[in-house]
Amino acid sequence: MGDSIWQSMQKKGYSRREFLEFCTAAAVAAGLGKAGAAQVASVFEKKEKPAVVWMHFQECTCCSESFIRASHPIVVDALLDVMSLNYTETLMAAAGFQAEKSLDDTIKNNKGKYIVLVEGAVPTKDGGVYCMVGGKTAEAILQTVAADAAAIIAWGSCASNGCVQAAKPNPTGATPIAKLVDKPVINVPGCPPIADVMMAVVTHLLVLGQTPELDDQGRPREFYGRRVHDTCYRRPNYDAGLFVESWDDENARKGYCLYKMGCRGPVTYNACSVVRWNEGTSYPIQSGHGCIGCSEAGFWDNGPFYQHLPSFPGFGVESTADTIGTAVGVATLAGVAAHAVVTNIRKRSVIAEVHAEDEKES
Amino acid sequence: MSTNPVVRDVFKTNGSAPVEYRRVYVWELPVRAYHWINAIALTLLCVTGYLIGHPLRISYSQEAYQQYWFGWTRFIHFAAAYVYVFNFGMRIYWGFVGNKYAVWKTFLPLTRKQQEEIVDVIKTDVLQVKMHGEISTGHNSLAAFIYFLTFLVFCFQTITGFALYSGMSDAWLPHLFRWVVPLMGGEFAVRFWHHLFLWFFVMFVIVHIYLSFYHDYIEGRGTVSSIIGGWKFDRVKGAGNQGAKEQGDKTV
Ligand code: SF4
Ligand code: SF4
Numbered sequence: 001m002g003d004s005i006w007q008s009m010q011k012k013g014y015s016r017r018e019f020l021e022f023c024t025a026a027a028v029a030a031g032l033g034k035a036g037a038a039q040v041a042s043v044f045e046k047k048e049k050p051a052v053v054w055m056h057f058q059e060c061t062c063c064s065e066s067f068i069r070a071s072h073p074i075v076v077d078a079l080l081d082v083m084s085l086n087y088t089e090t091l092m093a094a095a096g097f098q099a100e101k102s103l104d105d106t107i108k109n110n111k112g113k114y115i116v117l118v119e120g121a122v123p124t125k126d127g128g129v130y131c132m133v134g135g136k137t138a139e140a141i142l143q144t145v146a147a148d149a150a151a152i153i154a155w156g157s158c159a160s161n162g163c164v165q166a167a168k169p170n171p172t173g174a175t176p177i178a179k180l181v182d183k184p185v186i187n188v189p190g191c192p193p194i195a196d197v198m199m200a201v202v203t204h205l206l207v208l209g210q211t212p213e214l215d216d217q218g219r220p221r222e223f224y225g226r227r228v229h230d231t232c233y234r235r236p237n238y239d240a241g242l243f244v245e246s247w248d249d250e251n252a253r254k255g256y257c258l259y260k261m262g263c264r265g266p267v268t269y270n271a272c273s274v275v276r277w278n279e280g281t282s283y284p285i286q287s288g289h290g291c292i293g294c295s296e297a298g299f300w301d302n303g304p305f306y307q308h309l310p311s312f313p314g315f316g317v318e319s320t321a322d323t324i325g326t327a328v329g330v331a332t333l334a335g336v337a338a339h340a341v342v343t344n345i346r347k348r349s350v351i352a353e354v355h356a357e358d359e360k361e362s
Numbered sequence: 363m364s365t366n367p368v369v370r371d372v373f374k375t376n377g378s379a380p381v382e383y384r385r386v387y388v389w390e391l392p393v394r395a396y397h398w399i400n401a402i403a404l405t406l407l408c409v410t411g412y413l414i415g416h417p418l419r420i421s422y423s424q425e426a427y428q429q430y431w432f433g434w435t436r437f438i439h440f441a442a443a444y445v446y447v448f449n450f451g452m453r454i455y456w457g458f459v460g461n462k463y464a465v466w467k468t469f470l471p472l473t474r475k476q477q478e479e480i481v482d483v484i485k486t487d488v489l490q491v492k493m494h495g496e497i498s499t500g501h502n503s504l505a506a507f508i509y510f511l512t513f514l515v516f517c518f519q520t521i522t523g524f525a526l527y528s529g530m531s532d533a534w535l536p537h538l539f540r541w542v543v544p545l546m547g548g549e550f551a552v553r554f555w556h557h558l559f560l561w562f563f564v565m566f567v568i569v570h571i572y573l574s575f576y577h578d579y580i581e582g583r584g585t586v587s588s589i590i591g592g593w594k595f596d597r598v599k600g601a602g603n604q605g606a607k608e609q610g611d612k613t614v
Contacts, residue, residue, distance in 0.1 A: 325561030
């Protein structure tokens with residue numbers, strides 16, 4: 001049996017105090033509250049530290065970037081440093097064959113016990129040539145890694161729903177992880193996902209050894225159960241019908257609701273307005289910009305970002321369903337009016353015919 | 363059919379000969395109630411739906427805690443939606459127990475007679491090559507079929523509407539339709555389609571109101587008033603013809 005988390009932390013030179021600090025932060029992140037710290041500490045003292053591999057496919061590494069900015073750096077430190085992050089292209093020291101070997105070894109030695117974190121979508125078109133590592137396609141690597149994994153987390157919108165690579169016309173056939181593996185996948189969408197959310201999901205998995213409660217799209221309910229809109233501090237302005245009409249108007253300065261500026265808060269499930277970003281400093285709406293719905297599937301295709309109804313396909317960027325609808329409505333009215341005119345012109349012959357019939361029958 | 367020459371002449375001076383009409387109770391009370399509840403609910407839904415998509419600039423002089431108009435607009439939309447759905451459910455039920463003018467079969471052109479009537483109505487309404495064809499007493503087959511398509515849109519709006527609503531409600535009914543969201547590619551897409559079909563209703567209402575007036579005029583047997591009182595009028599013709607056959611049908 002390998003080292004426990006506490007043992008390997010000791011080896012890395014962490015003090016007992018730091019370990020407990022970590023346990024407290026982890027307990028809170030996993031939703032146990034401070035009181036759970038003791039429980040976590042006892043788990044981490046005994047439990048073998050899990051092997052973790054962090055795969056990078058079609059992505060920009062913004063998820064990794066986000067992750068290292070969590071509010072409780074000790075947790076991230078511990079996760080990256082201690083949790084035998086056996087393989088991660090971005091951070092590991094090993095390179096080339098050595099790196100590939102460490103991945104192979106992890107899979108072999110930890111069958112059914114290691115955790116896979118996937119960043120990025122997997123291209124499936126043209127035999128998967130658009131993303132290859134060490135001569136193997138992303139899809140082949142994913143299948144190998146996923147086969148014996150204890151749990152799989154899809155980091156970010158790329159891995160969860162394809163994100164920008166999968167935007168129309170999706171030239172590389174970028175595909176979300178959950179569609180490729182036949183195991184449950186924890187989706188943590190967002191471009192990038194919120195650091196503290198990522199941390200909490202991983203910690204939940206490590207501490208409790210079980211997947212957090214997921215919704216119908218595989219997202220942890222705790223963080224993706226409500227819309228940005230439901231907890232937005234500008235919501236009272238929305239209900240009062242107070243809207244920003246243009247970026248530089250008085251209403252924008254007053255901090256009114258950004259709905260008319262295309263805010264996607266009402267259709268976006270994420271924790272931004274609660275957890276916020278950069279140690280809870282702010283989030284886009286607080287900084288005066290609408291939500292662009294970065295954690296929702298297909299958000300790149302739902303443009304333009306500054307219109308809250310998408311443009312109608314095939315009619316240019318400015319035309320929404322309402323422009324088309326108004327045109328059709330007016331055309332209908334015109335048609336009806338024309339019909340009425342024709343009917344009136346025919347009036348005499350209609351009446352004459354009716355009378356002729358009456359005559360005949362009476 | 364009066365043979366009294368005096369009466370005949372009186373009518374002739376009005377440009378008309380006396381003919382007999384028979385009163386037919388076509389739209390039963392539940393059907394009329396359905397129609398008007400639906401009309402009110404749909405109007406509310408369309409107006410509030412449009413406003414939700416395009417909030418008006420009303421008053422920006424007050425603070426948020428002093429007004430709630432957008433909230434009320436949405437509330438009316440959701441409340442009217444429930445009324446409309448249950449009302450529609452009632453109409454579906456009545457399609458199985460109501461009279462022959464209300465029965466579900468009239469909405470589908472299954473018989474040859476109905477199909478022929480569709481051609482006839484197109485000739486009368488659209489091409490205007492026919493003055494006033496033999497149009498059935500209840501829904502004419504073309505109108506009925508278009509109502510059927512409208513019912514499909516009703517269903518579509520109900521499903522997408524509840525799917526959107528499920529995100530902000532704990533009620534069981536909206537949650538039955540949650541699956542639609544991932545299927546259609548996210549709430550944004552669902553919202554787009556839900557909003558787009560608002561315009562179907564606008565179109566429908568324009569054409570529907572116009573055509574009831576038109577048929578009231580062209581058929582001359584109380585099309586418009588029938589949806590208030592329920593009665594329409596059938597012409598009583600000589601034995602063996604269409605009118606007599608209709609007369610033989612039982613009405614409730
Ligand atoms: S700013 Fe956006 S998320 Fe906030 S209340 Fe307005 S529409 Fe909702
Ligand atoms: S506010 Fe919206 S666009 Fe911005 S990060 Fe959150 S979910 Fe993404």
